[in-house]
Amino acid sequence: MVSMDSSAVWNAELTDGASAIVHEARVLIEAPDIVIQCPDGKLLDRWNLKLIDVDRSQNGVVLVSRGDALLTVFTPESAPRFELPDRPGGARPLAISQRLALYGLATAAVITVAWLLLPTLSSLVARRVPLHWERALGGSFTDLMIKSSCGTPQAKAALEQIKAKLIKSYSPKDPKERELLQGLEFQIHILPDPNINAFALPGGVILMTSGFLKSSSSPEEVAAVLAHEIQHVLQRHVMTQLVRSSILTFFWSVALGDYTGFLVVDPSTAYQLALLKFNREDETRADQGAVAMLDQAGISRRGFKTFFERTRTREKPWLGMISTHPSNAYRIQLLEQIQPDPRGNGSRNSVPDLLSVAETKALWAPCP
């Protein structure tokens, strides 16, 4: 909306919409009309204010149109403001600094609320994803993994044995976790990769690198890591991550609109950093669940501790803040805070060995 000065006259240019001829003109406002005159004052036309469209001022020019006819009103800073009589509900336009402050604060508020609500919303949605959807997702991943995984039949059999022992005796308190435990078929695939790592994918697909298996000090260590990954699936961390990523990707694409041609920024870096806090909590809960799983299966917790102690030397202290996992020292500390090992001080396994010597050797040579 533009302001009104009843005595003001503005220079303008008029095109009638039938041809491209431009006529110089003068404009004044005499409600209910805009009066358009020739430079000598002769009347050219009158446009009723209710029948015109006005486009907001674009740097010294206001475009007023009626049908195909166009009036370009020049509004340099030295000229009075070109304003139409206020219509009900109309308001003076804000200055650019005021608009910046308004939209900036509103955007900050929306982002803050979204930041606070995102973990809860993602978790709520993830918990409601039907079991058959997750199973179908798992099926898709399995099809992919078969092509890139390795593993001798003996190594795979050893892993299946550990998995069976963990799952058979585990009874989670959460009914949703129980449903997942009974409904999902956990599949373990070995990736030919020298790095020490393990991943959980939706649908109960768990990946372990050959590097991890070769370097493991005992089957209990493998059981501890496997239990940890199974907990990520049961606690729906993986699905929550997927939902969270989808929501953030959606908002990012909404924000971009059609600017993809200009954009080079990779959003995953920016929001992965933002997600670290949630991942650390998930890792801690997965550790706690894994300990419960090991205890119920009668498997020593020692494997967990030896894994953290062994891999602690590989940690880079400066990575602490940006790592997706809590530091191993912190995790060892947490282990010691959980209720005491039911097998005593955990220094020796008081139940029969998890795997035979031959099975353990097969685990240490997972890929041909």
Add this chain to the structure above:
Amino acid sequence: MNSHDDQSHNPSNDPVQNILSQMKELAARPYEEYRGRFHGKGAELFVLMLKNFLLSVITLGIYMAWAKTERRKFFWQNLEFHGQRFQYTGTGKELFIGFAKVFGVYVGFLVLAKIARMVSPILEGAVSLAFGLALSVVVPYAIYGSQRYLMSRTRWRGIRFGMEDAAGAYAKEFILGGLLTVLTLGLYSPILNNKLYGLIINNRRLGNASFRYDGDSRVVFCMFLKNLLLFVPTLGLYWFRYRAHLLRYRAEHTYLDQAHFGIELKGRELLGLGLLNLFAVPLTLGLALPWVAIYNMEFVINRLSLKGQVDFAKIEQRAADGKALGDAVADALDVGLAF
């Protein structure tokens, strides 16, 4: 009453005499060079983008159609050519209806694929293949349709731009030329691009005045070959020189009435622009985007000119054409213009 382009000549009953006298008048007029200017400021665009982001997020994306319209209005109405601003008359509502139709088709495909999956994997594969083939045919229609829509919603001096309904010819050239490009391992691509550019320009008009392109595919192909030979020895730097030469050639062979366009552009300037676009936005986490967009606009406009004689007085209005659906499909397939 004064007008810029008033033509006063004595009327005659002999049409041949009329034409001859008009030509004499045009020839007598001094050679003109028409230039443009962009008035938009980075701060204004930043505020607009912020508002668009906020409202799009709050409305879960529904506002995007209006956001796109506002953005176009900003760019169009800050663009001045020969003293007059462009107008953008499209509305968010028509874009939204276009988007809704495209979304509806996509949902329809998903439902069909799901039903097919329940029947048999082979049927699902057939449905996906059919959809993929249909998409490849839709792409050129979407490109042409998007341009046609944009032209129909663009005015200068109140006169609408427009494009003739030649989507079929464009699609045919696109698809057959595309196949030929694959068969020739890319060698046909400069000729194809030249032909497609020609189809767009030759069907474009401002009111009743037509644009025209007479660029020779052989010349363009020679430029391409030179680039192919010099690309590796110059570690890719020659590509910018080639691109600048191609843009200059295209401009000089694009006409409006008796005038031809021109662009003063060097390869090193394009290289500088490319580097700016590549680094400025990511290094500022996207905050510099509005200023980079304005700089890109000014870069082109400050170098562009229309040289020769244009009888603006003879340019008259024509009926509107073009639907927002073409623009929506182009957007969905990511083949539209950057605006």
